[in-house]
Amino acid sequence: MHKLTIHSAGKVSSANVSRETILLDAIRYRGFMIYAPCGGKGSCGKCEVYVRDEGYVTSCLYTIEEDIEIVLPEPVEANILAAQYEYSRILPLSPGPASRLSDSPYGVAIDLGTTTLAFHFIRLATGTLLETSTVLNPQAKYGADVISRINYCITVPEGLLTLQSELIDVFNLQLSHFTEKSNISPDDIVKICICGNTTMLHILLGVNPGPLAFVPFTPVFCEERIVRASELKLFCNPLGEVKVLPSLAAYIGADIVAGIASLAPVPAHKNFLFIDVGTNGEIALITADRIWCCAAAAGPAFEGANIEHGMGALQGAINIYYGQNNFQTIGDTPPVGICGSGLIDLVADLLRSGYVSADGYMEEKFLVVPSERSGNGTAIYITPKDIREIQLAKSAIVSGINILLRRTSLTVDNIDALYLAGGFGNYIRKESAEAIGLIPTGLSEKVIPVGNTSGTGAILAVRSEKFDRYVSETLDSMEYTELSDDEDFALQFAINMGF
Amino acid sequence: MNEKLAKLLEAVEYGKVDQKSPYPPNLKGMDGAHELTQQALDAGIRPQDILEEALIPAMGNVGRKFSENKIFVPQMLMSAKAMGASMAHLKPFFASGKIKSRGTFVIGTVKGDLHDIGKNLVAMMVEGAGWTIVDLGVDVDAGRFLEALSKNPGAVVGLSALLTTTMTNMGEIVAKIKESTPDTVIMVGGAPVNMDFCRKIGADFYAPEPRGAVDFLNQLAS
Ligand code: B12
Ligand code: FES
Numbered sequence: 001m002h003k004l005t006i007h008s009a010g011k012v013s014s015a016n017v018s019r020e021t022i023l024l025d026a027i028r029y030r031g032f033m034i035y036a037p038c039g040g041k042g043s044c045g046k047c048e049v050y051v052r053d054e055g056y057v058t059s060c061l062y063t064i065e066e067d068i069e070i071v072l073p074e075p076v077e078a079n080i081l082a083a084q085y086e087y088s089r090i091l092p093l094s095p096g097p098a099s100r101l102s103d104s105p106y107g108v109a110i111d112l113g114t115t116t117l118a119f120h121f122i123r124l125a126t127g128t129l130l131e132t133s134t135v136l137n138p139q140a141k142y143g144a145d146v147i148s149r150i151n152y153c154i155t156v157p158e159g160l161l162t163l164q165s166e167l168i169d170v171f172n173l174q175l176s177h178f179t180e181k182s183n184i185s186p187d188d189i190v191k192i193c194i195c196g197n198t199t200m201l202h203i204l205l206g207v208n209p210g211p212l213a214f215v216p217f218t219p220v221f222c223e224e225r226i227v228r229a230s231e232l233k234l235f236c237n238p239l240g241e242v243k244v245l246p247s248l249a250a251y252i253g254a255d256i257v258a259g260i261a262s263l264a265p266v267p268a269h270k271n272f273l274f275i276d277v278g279t280n281g282e283i284a285l286i287t288a289d290r291i292w293c294c295a296a297a298a299g300p301a302f303e304g305a306n307i308e309h310g311m312g313a314l315q316g317a318i319n320i321y322y323g324q325n326n327f328q329t330i331g332d333t334p335p336v337g338i339c340g341s342g343l344i345d346l347v348a349d350l351l352r353s354g355y356v357s358a359d360g361y362m363e364e365k366f367l368v369v370p371s372e373r374s375g376n377g378t379a380i381y382i383t384p385k386d387i388r389e390i391q392l393a394k395s396a397i398v399s400g401i402n403i404l405l406r407r408t409s410l411t412v413d414n415i416d417a418l419y420l421a422g423g424f425g426n427y428i429r430k431e432s433a434e435a436i437g438l439i440p441t442g443l444s445e446k447v448i449p450v451g452n453t454s455g456t457g458a459i460l461a462v463r464s465e466k467f468d469r470y471v472s473e474t475l476d477s478m479e480y481t482e483l484s485d486d487e488d489f490a491l492q493f494a495i496n497m498g499f
Numbered sequence: 500m501n502e503k504l505a506k507l508l509e510a511v512e513y514g515k516v517d518q519k520s521p522y523p524p525n526l527k528g529m530d531g532a533h534e535l536t537q538q539a540l541d542a543g544i545r546p547q548d549i550l551e552e553a554l555i556p557a558m559g560n561v562g563r564k565f566s567e568n569k570i571f572v573p574q575m576l577m578s579a580k581a582m583g584a585s586m587a588h589l590k591p592f593f594a595s596g597k598i599k600s601r602g603t604f605v606i607g608t609v610k611g612d613l614h615d616i617g618k619n620l621v622a623m624m625v626e627g628a629g630w631t632i633v634d635l636g637v638d639v640d641a642g643r644f645l646e647a648l649s650k651n652p653g654a655v656v657g658l659s660a661l662l663t664t665t666m667t668n669m670g671e672i673v674a675k676i677k678e679s680t681p682d683t684v685i686m687v688g689g690a691p692v693n694m695d696f697c698r699k700i701g702a703d704f705y706a707p708e709p710r711g712a713v714d715f716l717n718q719l720a721s
Contacts, residue, residue, distance in 0.1 A: 213665070
């Protein structure tokens, strides 16, 4: 037995661990969150923790062989922007029969993301949004992307149950926070609506997501599912209604379907694009009669993974880069890394100065912040390999856009607007995105950040039964394009890698 | 070296497919691999020399520059296309035995997976090193690898996977191949694969990119 002392968020706790335990496992076992995008394979180097008298170590590769004291990174709250309402539908309040389960009924809208979860608490009598809270998805410790989570479910005994319980536990924590704070009874929470990608929804309902990760990528279910709150053991009214919104395909989930259904585009926008620049890179081209969509699988580069000094949109991340020594960080704290929007700015700047050439070649790594000015004493660089990762990610997105345009015989000139979903869209500087070719030339002026549309969709579903109709209309007009079967994709992908 | 072969080497290394091709911009309007190979053959240069003195060194340079991160996927693809244009002229000589192939390489993306861009690059680079390629495509199960091996005894096998999930299918395929022909040499690759995994599933070699694959194969052949 060794003693493990953990310092986290100003608190100290200690525990006994058996000999030869891996540090990452010991930390997780005690319920602490730790960012481990490669799932503990030792390949991403992001799971570092500080060990007293030893310095920073890669926790998934570190075996505990004596009493140690560790300091966990500050639990910086993910910086996720609240949903934006300007371009979303307004529907009359009609929460449906569940609201009769209590005299003062409440509802919760949940955006179940792979990385973050957003909870929106709503008073059903008035439709008022009372509170929004966001937390990191506790499953992040099992890997950053959906494939790693699926892999966990199919390779680890009880893996699905573990991942499902992680979600239920964090749901319950949020529900009890809210009921305690607002001084209401759990029985008053009577309606919960959930949007998320297809994998997350499978795991939430305890349905094996295995088939989603192998050809032909067929989901076990896509349709809307309604279950009693008691079936999921949620801390709310046991008869309460839990509604999981419908998905279209394995990689076009309810988050995208409800996100599109939640939009109220200005009438002048006849043909427009809707893009979520996340790991799965979902793209939809909305035209008068059809919605063409695909998932471009961009990968997590714009979320900071696979980038040497990349990080999520967390405190201390460089999120806007104007030029050498001239940048902004989230929370205005000293820089510790670069997040997606900062990366895009940075690459655009390096292209302008010729440090990176149009084919992506960069002779040597570029020093962004010297060690003495960084927030953790480590210099921040961007490396030639980082540039290659960005080329892959951005090319996947643009190639997806081009393939959809080709399907409809539309050109970029016919596109009236580009709705960018996700917190990412709010920070991104359009000129930079166009400069690196993430957005086709000519579209940057037409970009409209719409924030977390998946959350907006869930909120609309809680407030109004009428939203169902928009969701099914959206679903009915969606036409899924499987890029794996597209003859043109590989060529497009190669061509669009240039800047 | 023969001036024609030097030109062909350059055309392939920089991805000049044929005269019409606009790529690369600085060779615009010049003859490409297609024309230069025809000219070399017309001038009586031995097909084997075209392969060994122009194509193989050109693709070797491409592989080296790729692993040094000087060029990336698009350039490698263009070079491979140029090589393909040249190979089209040489194919009959392989068939007639005038050119000797270094061996046969059977490659495919494993069951459950459709990613083939990396696999195709590896196939083209290995072809450019003088090997005969049997490309089984994507979503390939153990049975199809075994079938290809029975038609091409002694061939080296390459497995590609891009998903953490389908990567596990590699283990099953390796086991089945080793069971039926224990001497078959198997190479694995793809973004989520690494040396540890390769050892764990009993494959013989892992390379992070095509150059390593080519070097390994050449060692086997020599
Ligand atoms: C392009 C791409 C696609 C294209 C594939 C087109 C095609 N015809 O191949 C499309 C859009 C269709 C696609 C679909 C999917 N993709 Co995809 N895709 C990518 C992407 C952007 C690039 C992959 C790539 O081609 N890289 C370039 C090539 C050259 O590199 P490479 O394949 O690694 O090959 C090199 C080496 O590995 C090596 N090598 C490769 N094979 C071999 C074999 C041997 C023997 C050797 C020695 C070496 C070797 O040599 C190559 C050259 O150096 C990555 C993300 C990223 N940024 O990397 C995701 C990615 C691989 N995809 C992913 C996923 C999940 C999918 C989907 C399942 C779901 C989705 N939509 O998101 C689907 C469907 C699956 C399918 N098709 O099998 C995930 C995998 C995650 C994981 N943990 O496993 C990634 C990482 C993105 C992500 N979401 O995080 N994808
Ligand atoms: S290196 Fe430890 S989680 Fe990736």
